[in-house]
Structure formats: C-alpha cells, structure tokens
Amino acid sequence: MEAGFLSLNRGERFPDLDLPDHTGRERRLSELAGGDPVALFTSRGWWCPKEQRHMRELAAVQDEFEVAYARIVVVSVDPPEVQAAFRAGLGARFIFLSDAERRWLPRLGLRESTDTVHAPYRPAAFTLRPDLEIHAAYNGYWYWGRPTMEELRRDMREISRGVREDWELPQA
Amino acid sequence: MRPFAFLVFDGERLTDDTKAPGRRLRVDARCVAGEPVRGAFAHVCALPAKEAVVPYDMPEVQQVRRDALAWWIPLLGDSLVCLTTIAIDAVNYGGAITVARDPSLFESDPFARVFPGTIVETDLFSEVPPPPGPELERYSGAPWPGGSF
Numbered sequence: 001m002e003a004g005f006l007s008l009n010r011g012e013r014f015p016d017l018d019l020p021d022h023t024g025r026e027r028r029l030s031e032l033a034g035g036d037p038v039a040l041f042t043s044r045g046w047w048c049p050k051e052q053r054h055m056r057e058l059a060a061v062q063d064e065f066e067v068a069y070a071r072i073v074v075v076s077v078d079p080p081e082v083q084a085a086f087r088a089g090l091g092a093r094f095i096f097l098s099d100a101e102r103r104w105l106p107r108l109g110l111r112e113s114t115d116t117v118h119a120p121y122r123p124a125a126f127t128l129r130p131d132l133e134i135h136a137a138y139n140g141y142w143y144w145g146r147p148t149m150e151e152l153r154r155d156m157r158e159i160s161r162g163v164r165e166d167w168e169l170p171q172a
Numbered sequence: 173m174r175p176f177a178f179l180v181f182d183g184e185r186l187t188d189d190t191k192a193p194g195r196r197l198r199v200d201a202r203c204v205a206g207e208p209v210r211g212a213f214a215h216v217c218a219l220p221a222k223e224a225v226v227p228y229d230m231p232e233v234q235q236v237r238r239d240a241l242a243w244w245i246p247l248l249g250d251s252l253v254c255l256t257t258i259a260i261d262a263v264n265y266g267g268a269i270t271v272a273r274d275p276s277l278f279e280s281d282p283f284a285r286v287f288p289g290t291i292v293e294t295d296l297f298s299e300v301p302p303p304p305g306p307e308l309e310r311y312s313g314a315p316w317p318g319g320s321f
Contacts, residue, residue: 023246025301032304035320062306066238069309084246093241095304 006108008124014040014132017075017104022083022096029073030132032095036069037135037159038128039152042110042121043076046086050143051076051123059090061149066093070156075099077120112141127155135159175314176259177201179296183220186269186292195220197266200256200318206298209253213275214292217283218258218267224287225264228257228310232286233265237316239282241305247280248272254300257283259315271297 006015017029032038041058043051058072065072072094076083083096105111105121112122123140125147136155140146147155161167180187182194188204190196197218218224226233237257245252253271260266268283275291283289303317311319 021304023249025250027301027304031301034304036307066306066308069307071304072306073304088243088246091242093238093306 008108008110008126008134008137010134010136012134014126014128014134015104015108016132017097019075019097019099019104020080022080022087022098024080027095027097029097032071032073033128033130033132034071035130036071037130037156037163038071038073038132039065039147039156040126040128041072041074041140042108042124043074044112044115044120044123045076045078045118046082047118048120054123054140054143054146055086055090055092057149058094059092061152062092062094064153065156068156068160070160071095073097075104075121077102077105077118127152127159129159130163174201175311175319177204179204181216181218181220183290184292186214186216186294186296188296195222195266198259198313198315199269200254200300200315202300202318203254203256203269203271203297206300208295208298209271209273210295212253212271212273212294212297213278214294214297215270215272215275215278215281215284215289216267216292217269217281217287217289219287225260225266226286227263228259228265228316229263230265234308236268236282236285237308241303241308244270244280244282245302248277251277252302253297255302256318257316259310259313262313 075097079100125138127135176198180194251272251274255270257268258266267287
C-alpha cells in the first residue's frame, strides 16, 4: 500500500505510534505489541456504519486473540471518551488509540481525502510482526478491501510460525 | 527480568520481606520494579491460606480478566497504579492485586468474585501500563499480565 509520506508496505517497519488510549493514557505501539503479533486497524470513527460492522467482527474474533498471544489495536480520530463509549458498546476488550489531534494522520498519509467534514483515517489494516514489521497491508476504503477474519487468522498464523521458536514442538 | 517477584501476604499486610510470616505470592515483577507510588492502596483479592487456589484455566478466572480489560481498568482511570494476578505455580491462580491511588472503587473489583478482597495501604508498588488486551493467556509461570517472549 502506498501511503503518503511514510511507506507502509510489506517488509517495512510500521512507525512506533505514540498516542493516548481510550482511557487517555499515553501508549506506544511497540509497548502494546509486547512481543506478540499485532492486527492494527485505522478506522474512520464510531459514526460510520461500515466501521461499526467491522468492529463487531473484531469483537467477535477477540476471543481467539485473547488465548493466542496476539493483539488488536484500533486507531481513529475519535477522542478517548468517545472511543471508550464505542468500545464499551461493542463489548471490545482490545485497545483504541486516539489521534484526535491528527498527530500521526498526516505523517502516515492515511487521511481519507474524500471526507472533508471529519478528516478521519482511511480504513486500513496492517498485520505486524512483534517488531512492527509489516506482514500484510489492506486498503479498506471499500469494505471488501478489508481483511476477513480468515485472512487475519492466516496472517497471525504466518507471523506466529515465523517468530515462535517452539512452533514445531520439540521432540520429547 | 524474571517475570515474577515474590510478596508475602498474612491476611492484613503485604511485604516484600520473603522471610516474613504469611503466604508467598508470585506477582508481575514490573509492579515492584519501578519508583514506588507512596500512599497507594492495594486491593488484595487473595487469602493467606495456601489451599486457596484455582486453576488459571477455570472459566471464572478467565472471565474476571476479561472484565478487567473491558471495564475495570477504564473505570479506575488515572487512579490505577498497577494490577497483577497472583500465580502460585505454572498452573494455579491464587488471586489478584489491584493497586490504586484511591480505594473508593474497590467494592466493584471483579477479582473479588473469585477470592475476597482486603484493602492494604502500601508503598510497595510502582506504576505499570495496564494490559492492552484482548490477550489474557499467560506465559508459563508468569502472573498475568506479566511475561512475554
């Protein structure tokens, strides 16, 4: 995916975002990864029906992420208190990062240029290795461009196979 | 860093003196590794009796960690100092400790559903970023949310 000022293609390192989470606490993406694969989503915001649908999909698959040593992170321009309410409504247990001040949006080149009202993120998804190297990038401007849950499972499997030294169980 | 540190709980007090009388508990090492937050309050949802254990894989233990991620951490907000579950060994859960600057929300602590809570004033704990979720599986022997590859 060509994405403005920073190149966000497979094999490149995703920037170590520093943003407040849905509780207002400052976070870094590398800290959130914590040594595990990450599925990172940029989202228009709570108001978009496509985002609501997609986030419900993620809330359904979080049960697998929670037992599989992998993370989900969502970035939007909603303020933390709005994200907290949206997150609670979804029943999500993953983290939201707020770029309400558009600190990273221009640098990432992911602004949705066709929405001049909200100036939101363009929906996109990145599956990341624990060191934030991009494994796969998805352009979700059209809903069908987003990763399906099967594609997320596939990406998480491929990343995990590459980073877990004991993926092949040692011989007894 | 080892993924856990030992604290001792006698039912009323917590100490890092591992020779003190009481039950030795494994906590996330990061919670006692930094600059201590003075005058904080720990909600120790554990019992001093060593028989008070349940497997980490019990649905009740999984669910309280889900609740911690979903609403307990957001509810505490800036008051939160750190939280850790208590590992007894690689398999068993002995409770949890939530540390906050203000104890007024401890009556809502979801971890008290498994073992009852005792409020302890403490200077032992340091601030640790709360777990981002949704992960709640542990690394072997490490108290959740500590430990990583």
